[in-house]
Amino acid sequence: xxxxxxxxxxxxNVTECEKILVSDLTIGKxxxxxxxxxxxxxxxxxxxxxxxDALTDNETASLFKVIRGLISEGKSIIYISxxxxxxxxxxxxxxxxxxxxxITEAEVKDIDEDFIIxxxxxxxxxxxxxxxxxxxxxEVLRVENLSGExxxxxxxxxRKGEILGIAGLMGAGRTELAKTIYGYYKKTAGxxxxxxxxxxxxxxxxxxxxxxxxxSEDRKGDGLVLxxxxxxxxxxxxxxxxxxxxxxxxxxxxKATKDFVDKFRIKTPTYDQIIKKLxxxxxQKVAIAKALLTNPKLLILDEPTRGIDVGAKKExxxxxxxxxxxxxxxxxxxxxxxxxxxxxxxILVIHxxxxxxxxxxxxxxxxxxxxxxxxxxx
Amino acid sequence: MxxxxxSNKPLIGLIVFAIIVSIINPRxxxxxxxxxxxxxxxxxxxxxxxxxxxxLTGGIDLSVGSILAFTGAFCAYMIAIGVNPETALLLxxxxxxxxxxxxxxxxxYCKLQPFIVTLVTMTLLRGATxxxxxxxxxxxxxxxxxxxxxxxxxxxxxxxxxxxxxxxxITAYYVLNHTRFGRYVYAIGGNxxxxxxxxxxxxxxxxxxxxxxxxxxxxxxxxxxxxLGSAQPTAGTGYxxxxxxAVVLGGTSL
Numbered sequence: 124x125x126x127x128x129x130x131x132x133x134x135x136n137v138t139e140c141e142k143i144l145v146s147d148l149t150i151g152k153x154x155x156x157x158x159x160x161x162x163x164x165x166x167x168x169x170x171x172x173x174x175x176d177a178l179t180d181n182e183t184a185s186l187f188k189v190i191r192g193l194i195s196e197g198k199s200i201i202y203i204s205x206x207x208x209x210x211x212x213x214x215x216x217x218x219x220x221x222x223x224x225x226i227t228e229a230e231v232k233d234i235d236e237d238f239i240i241x242x243x244x245x246x247x248x249x250x251x252x253x254x255x256x257x258x259x260x261x262e263v264l265r266v267e268n269l270s271g272e273x274x275x276x277x278x279x280x281x282r283k284g285e286i287l288g289i290a291g292l293m294g295a296g297r298t299e300l301a302k303t304i305y306g307y308y309k310k311t312a313g314x315x316x317x318x319x320x321x322x323x324x325x326x327x328x329x330x331x332x333x334x335x336x337x338x339s340e341d342r343k344g345d346g347l348v349l350x351x352x353x354x355x356x357x358x359x360x361x362x363x364x365x366x367x368x369x370x371x372x373x374x375x376x377x378k379a380t381k382d383f384v385d386k387f388r389i390k391t392p393t394y395d396q397i398i399k400k401l402x403x404x405x406x407q408k409v410a411i412a413k414a415l416l417t418n419p420k421l422l423i424l425d426e427p428t429r430g431i432d433v434g435a436k437k438e439x440x441x442x443x444x445x446x447x448x449x450x451x452x453x454x455x456x457x458x459x460x461x462x463x464x465x466x467x468x469x470i471l472v473i474h475x476x477x478x479x480x481x482x483x484x485x486x487x488x489x490x491x492x493x494x495x496x497x498x499x500x501x
Numbered sequence: 502m503x504x505x506x507x508s509n510k511p512l513i514g515l516i517v518f519a520i521i522v523s524i525i526n527p528r529x530x531x532x533x534x535x536x537x538x539x540x541x542x543x544x545x546x547x548x549x550x551x552x553x554x555x556x557l558t559g560g561i562d563l564s565v566g567s568i569l570a571f572t573g574a575f576c577a578y579m580i581a582i583g584v585n586p587e588t589a590l591l592l593x594x595x596x597x598x599x600x601x602x603x604x605x606x607x608x609x610y611c612k613l614q615p616f617i618v619t620l621v622t623m624t625l626l627r628g629a630t631x632x633x634x635x636x637x638x639x640x641x642x643x644x645x646x647x648x649x650x651x652x653x654x655x656x657x658x659x660x661x662x663x664x665x666x667x668x669x670x671i672t673a674y675y676v677l678n679h680t681r682f683g684r685y686v687y688a689i690g691g692n693x694x695x696x697x698x699x700x701x702x703x704x705x706x707x708x709x710x711x712x713x714x715x716x717x718x719x720x721x722x723x724x725x726x727x728x729l730g731s732a733q734p735t736a737g738t739g740y741x742x743x744x745x746x747a748v749v750l751g752g753t754s755l
Binding site: 326328362363 | 680681687695
């Protein structure tokens with residue numbers, strides 16, 4: 124058994140010992156184990172649902188090698204992905220679905236990316252990132268020499284109507300920085316100023332209290348309570364505003380839920396639907412609505428479009444731009460370079476828990492950002 | 502409705518069991534007997550109400566039986582040394598809250614396993630009760646009407662503990678389904694990290710849940726003591742399992 128496992132893992136370029144606990148592996152490696160499990164069953168048809176979502180480029184390459192091997196053995200693969208770049212690389216035919224309906228199918232060699240996007244969203248994406256220009260307002264947040272368990276000496280500021288992108292490699296400390304500012308991780312040194320006033324807070328509760336809202340990168344892990352309903356998740360952070368001494372005002376709660384379901388076009392049969400059953404995009408919209416219901420001055424979005432389809436992405440970009448127009452300060456953490464470049468007014472680059480780059484968007488190039496992200500001095 | 506009923510297997514089992522028993526002995530279905538069964542259940546029901554909330558947060562409380570015994574003895578002692586029964590009742594509930602809070606604080610703030618923490622409390626308080634009572638029952642001599650009726654009295658021919666149980670059930674239902682606190686209880690049980698990241702002080706609410714559990718165990722202790730007319734050092738032995746079973750049979754999953 125161990126030998127077989129060893130062989131399969133080697134096929135996927137996983138070098139860890141087969142006896143190690145899956146929980147001790149990185150997310151990418153766990154994904155590889157799952158793929159190995161599917162292959163081990165010797166099936167003729169393998170369905171892969173977003174297999175590369177958590178994989179690095181290297182891991183993706185070895186996965187593709189395995190897929191090509193399987194195909195040459197006469198096996199078939201259904202490959203579900205929202206990463207359009209992968210499709211011409213690995214697929215022969217493509218089927219496009221939208222809102223649970225079949226839209227079209229085609230041979231990959233006959234089509235291009237625009238065709239896929241057009242059919243996925245039902246209209247042509249004239250511009251995926253329509254940049255909104257707003258007059259920047261007063262300072263919302265200023266961080267001075269902030270240090271904590273996971274961050275070192277961070278200083279930056281953000282103004283009303285500004286979108287600050289945070290770029291960096293996975294594990295560079297972007298999420299940790301966001302969570303440290305929010306109060307989830309302890310701040311050991313440095314100061315945080317909200318609207319010019321120095322504030323001390325060391326819990327998410329107090330973070331919300333001073334006007335910061337954080338939308339997690341990990342919806343299933345710490346973003347949502349999957350067993351609760353759409354409504355219960357959406358109002359979780361803002362329940363005090365729906366309750367009095369006599370308990371919850373369920374009418375008011377329902378109305379607030381309805382407002383956001385309509386505004387964000389969240390697809391759910393009822394407000395009492397268990398959120399686990401919603402698609403990733405709709406879950407994400409609920410998570411953002413949850414944050415917005417607290418009326419934050421500063422919104423931190425951690426990987427806001429991870430694992431959601433192109434149509435929902437576009438809708439979330441629209442929401443972000445709308446908030447920007449209203450003068451909210453927004454921090455966006457994203458691993459997708461086009462997203463950071465397309466939305467932000469300014470980009471911070473994090474490498475090994477410190478800031479290695481801070482560019483206005485006019486000066487930022489992918490190459491510059493990448494150099495800072497991997498810690499190469501300019 | 503029928504479908505919902507059908508999905509509740511334990512309830513069906515109970516109905517079938519009741520039918521069989523009443524065929525064997527028709528007196529089972531008499532009002533007197535059923536009231537007696539309900540009165541005996543009421544002590545467990547009071548404890549189980551607190552246990553439901555604790556289990557909903559993903560925890561467990563093994564110390565309920567020992568808290569019952571200790572607080573029962575404490576209450577009997579207070580009355581024996583001449584404290585008036587109403588004050589004694591209040592002080593006893595406070596003692597229950599203190600034990601529950603201690604459980605909750607160790608679990609939430611020291612991040613210890615609920616099973617271990619409450620197991621320690623269980624053993625500790627059982628021993629403390631034996632030392633405190635010297636292993637002998639403490640009789641209630643000057644309970645007065647108010648105290649004696651709590652466990653043994655009737656109102657409209659229905660035992661008082663049944664009223665206490667029903668009032669508690671309604672209150673717990675309201676708290677769990679119509680208040681912020683209840684929502685947080687479910688959220689913590691569903692995903693504690695997500696709840697904390699949503700800006701909720703989960704440690705505080707978990708501690709409150711255990712404090713309520715402790716208070717209800719103390720209330721059960723008072724009812725038992727009042728009903729028996731004395732505090733038994735071994736009262737409540739094994740009650741934690743009865744309460745947990747009641748919670749699970751009631752549809753809350755462990």
